[in-house]
Amino acid sequence: xxxxxxxxxxxxxxGSALIQSYPTPFxxxxxLFNIGGGTYTDNKYTVPLDGTYMIGYSCFNGAQNDCQYQFxxxxxxxxxxxxxxxxxxxxxxxxxxxxMFYNFLQGxxxxxxxxxxxNIRYNNPSYKPTNPDVYNSWWGIRLDY
Amino acid sequence: MGFNNGAFNGILPNTGSYSNLVxxxxxxxxxxxxxxxxxxxxxxxxxxxxxxxxxxLLVGGVNIITELETKQPTINDGDLTIAKxxxxxxxxxxxQPTINDGDLTIAKxxxxxxxxxxxQPTINDGDLTIAKxxxxxxxxxxxQPTINDGDITIAKxxxxxxxxxxxQPTINxxxxITMKDLIAxxxxxxxxxxxxxxxxxxxxVDALINFTGGGVNFRASRATTQTFNxxxxxxxxxxxxxxxxTYEPTTGIYTIVIDGTYVFTFNVVSLSSNEFxxxxxxxxxxxxxxxxxxxxxxxxADGTSYYGTIVGEVIADxxxxxxxxxxxxxxxxxxxxxxxxxxx
Numbered sequence: 001x002x003x004x005x006x007x008x009x010x011x012x013x014x015g016s017a018l019i020q021s022y023p024t025p026f027x028x029x030x031x032l033f034n035i036g037g038g039t040y041t042d043n044k045y046t047v048p049l050d051g052t053y054m055i056g057y058s059c060f061n062g063a064q065n066d067c068q069y070q071f072x073x074x075x076x077x078x079x080x081x082x083x084x085x086x087x088x089x090x091x092x093x094x095x096x097x098x099x100m101f102y103n104f105l106q107g108x109x110x111x112x113x114x115x116x117x118x119n120i121r122y123n124n125p126s127y128k129p130t131n132p133d134v135y136n137s138w139w140g141i142r143l144d145y
Numbered sequence: 146m147g148f149n150n151g152a153f154n155g156i157l158p159n160t161g162s163y164s165n166l167v168x169x170x171x172x173x174x175x176x177x178x179x180x181x182x183x184x185x186x187x188x189x190x191x192x193x194x195x196x197x198x199x200x201x202l203l204v205g206g207v208n209i210i211t212e213l214e215t216k217q218p219t220i221n222d223g224d225l226t227i228a229k230x231x232x233x234x235x236x237x238x239x240x241q242p243t244i245n246d247g248d249l250t251i252a253k254x255x256x257x258x259x260x261x262x263x264x265q266p267t268i269n270d271g272d273l274t275i276a277k278x279x280x281x282x283x284x285x286x287x288x289q290p291t292i293n294d295g296d297i298t299i300a301k302x303x304x305x306x307x308x309x310x311x312x313q314p315t316i317n318x319x320x321x322i323t324m325k326d327l328i329a330x331x332x333x334x335x336x337x338x339x340x341x342x343x344x345x346x347x348x349x350v351d352a353l354i355n356f357t358g359g360g361v362n363f364r365a366s367r368a369t370t371q372t373f374n375x376x377x378x379x380x381x382x383x384x385x386x387x388x389x390x391t392y393e394p395t396t397g398i399y400t401i402v403i404d405g406t407y408v409f410t411f412n413v414v415s416l417s418s419n420e421f422x423x424x425x426x427x428x429x430x431x432x433x434x435x436x437x438x439x440x441x442x443x444x445x446a447d448g449t450s451y452y453g454t455i456v457g458e459v460i461a462d463x464x465x466x467x468x469x470x471x472x473x474x475x476x477x478x479x480x481x482x483x484x485x486x487x488x489x
Contacts, residue, residue, distance in 0.1 A: 004352045006488055008406055010456060033458055054408070054487075056454055058437055093442015097453040099410070124442065133424075133435035139456045141406060141487055145353055 007036030007049050007142035012134045016123040018062065023072065025111040026057060026122060028138050030131075036142065044074075047108040049142060056099035057112040057138035061087050062119025069096065069120060074109035081115070093124050095136075101143075112138050352489070361403055363387040364483035365394055367476035372416065374473040378466050379413065379423065381482040397482070401463040405489050409436070410454040411467050411482040413474040417447030421472035425453055428464040440471070450480075456487070 011028035019027065025043035034040060037048035047053070061067040071083040083100050104110065114120040122136040129135045202209045217224070227233050241248070251258045265272070275282050289296065299306050316322065332339040365381035373379050380397035391400040401407075413423055420443065424435040439453040451474075459465065467482060 004349060008456065008488070054456070056456070058439075058453060058455070060440070060442060093440060094444045095439040095442070095451060095453065097437070097439065097455075099454045124440070129435065129438070133438075134455075135435060135438040137437070137455065141408075141456050143487070 004145050005036055005049055005142075007038060007047075007051070007053075008140065009034040009036075009038055009040065009045060010137055010139035011040060011043075011045075012137040013122055014129065014131045016121065019114055019120045020062075023070070023113040023115050025072075025113045026059065026120065026138055028122070028136075032134065032137065032139075044109050044111040045140070047104040047106060047110065050103075050105050051142045051144035052101060052103050053140050053142050054099065054101050055110065055138075055140035056097065058095060058097040058122075058136045059112075060092075060121040060124045060136070061094050061096060062092060062121055065117075067118025067120070068115045069098070069112060069118075070115045071098075071100065071102075071110065071112055073102075073104075075105065075107075082110075084115075087118070093121070110140075361388050361405070361486035362484060363389070363392045363399055364481060365392055365397075366481040367478055370475060370477045372473055372475050373469050375469050375471055377469050379411070379469065379474070379476060379482065381411075381476065381480070385481075396466075398464050398466045399482075399484060401459045401461055401465065403486060404460045405486045406456060406458055407465075407484050407486050408454065408456050409465060409482075409484045410452065412450055412452035412480050413439070413467075414477055414480060415441045415445065415447060415449045415451060416473050416475055418445045419472045419474075420445055421474050422470045423451075423453075423474060424468050424470050425455060426464075426466055426468050427457065427459060428466070429460070429462075436465075438470075 010032040011034075012030050012032055013028050014030055017027055027043050029043070031040065039046045039048075055071070057069075057071075059069065065088060067087045069085045070081040073080050073082045082102060083098070085096060085098050087094065087096065098112075123129050124135075198210070201211075227237065251261065275285065299309065329340070331341075364385040365387075366383045366385060367381050368383040371380070378397045380395070382394045382397075384392055384394045389402040391402055392398070393400075409425060411423075411425060413421070415421060420441060422438055422440040425437045425439075427434050427436050436457045437453045437455040439451045441449065441451060465484065
């Protein structure tokens with residue numbers, strides 16, 4: 001009989017950064033928690049167990065007029081976008097908090113990344129959050145038993 | 146000397162002694178005794194109060210004294226044969242030779258009816274002690290005091306073998322078994338060791354209960370529009386639901402009751418030309434930590450909605466609230482603050 005396996009993670013960054021290239025994973029390089037066997041390498045998370053997950057991230061947009069941020073899924077070496085957030089006509093520093101649900105398979109590699117236009121900031125330099133405060137993060141939790 | 150039909154009282158004096166033969170037809174000695182020295186011959190009857198004869202008493206020529214001396218003085222037990230008792234043999238012959246079973250009625254046995262009437266008519270349960278039953282105590286003493294495990298074979302238990310033979314020899318899988326209690330060291334059903342896995346099942350149930358969190362959640366929204374400036378806590382004053390009743394609508398603070406991983410979400414509305422920052426704060430003891438920050442940055446368009454959602458680990462007594470750290474925001478009837486426990 002299968003016992004419940006808790007899978008959840010939350011990665012953040014203490015210090016500000018600005019990503020200008022794309023599609024580059026958000027560079028959340030500090031681990032708040034990572035439970036259940038998932039691995040986090042090169043800012044990409046590998047799913048340890050099939051199931052329905054709630055995932056999300058937060059960030060600040062850059063200075064561009066059209067900023068797009070996506071969730072990417074690598075399954076069997078095929079990379080695809082599974083979610084898109086677009087912010088048009090805004091100036092720098094607006095916060096974004098994205099939440100979604102998705103069915104992942106064991107071995108899926110997922111990560112948030114900026115795409116075509118606009119830069120991504122996390123931890124707006126003017127705010128300079130310090131440990132243990134978390135202004136932005138990317139996280140997920142398996143909802144199945 | 147002779148008396149003919151005379152009476153001694155006719156002899157005067159009628160006392161003294163008379164020698165020689167005295168012949169008397171009928172002698173009646175009335176009052177005064179007299180002695181006859183020598184022989185007396187009475188041809189008739191002799192009437193006297195007492196006669197003392199010193200030697201011979203001849204009756205019809207037979208000396209009675211001599212004859213008496215030839216007789217056995219006392220008849221002792223066993224001295225007489227049946228033949229010596231006149232008529233005894235005939236009487237005996239007339240009797241029933243042997244008393245057989247059933248020949249005698251109770252009435253023919255002296256005292257038997259009375260004795261029977263004096264007896265207890267019926268022996269009821271408990272009337273007899275062991276001592277009143279002959280041999281019972283001895284038999285009891287000869288018995289084994291205690292029957293121990295294994296002392297009795299099936300053969301020694303009346304009817305047991307027959308009852309066992311009447312039972313179904315083997316319980317097969319087509320027979321249902323109903324029982325009140327089952328106590329066993331192990332139980333394997335369909336190759337699953339239930340006994341060993343019950344603990345695991347309980348663990349899983351506990352984990353499931355913990356996982357579901359017992360439905361711990363809350364949500365509060367704002368009843369009327371209100372502006373909150375830097376340094377203030379956002380007060381969502383209209384509580385929609387609160388399973389643990391630990392959200393305080395007058396302060397905007399939610400207090401954790403059960404440890405776990407929670408998801409929190411909140412939103413605000415920006416004010417015109419006003420850059421704001423709102424932190425979702427976890428206060429543990431006296432230490433406040435920011436779980437997430439939302440801001441409009443330099444985009445200060447009025448009335449824009451900003452929101453934040455985060456999954457965080459909390460423990461009991463943590464306080465969760467939204468705090469304005471820069472500028473100001475507005476809470477309208479469409480803004481809310483909510484939380485849900487997802488797992489342990």
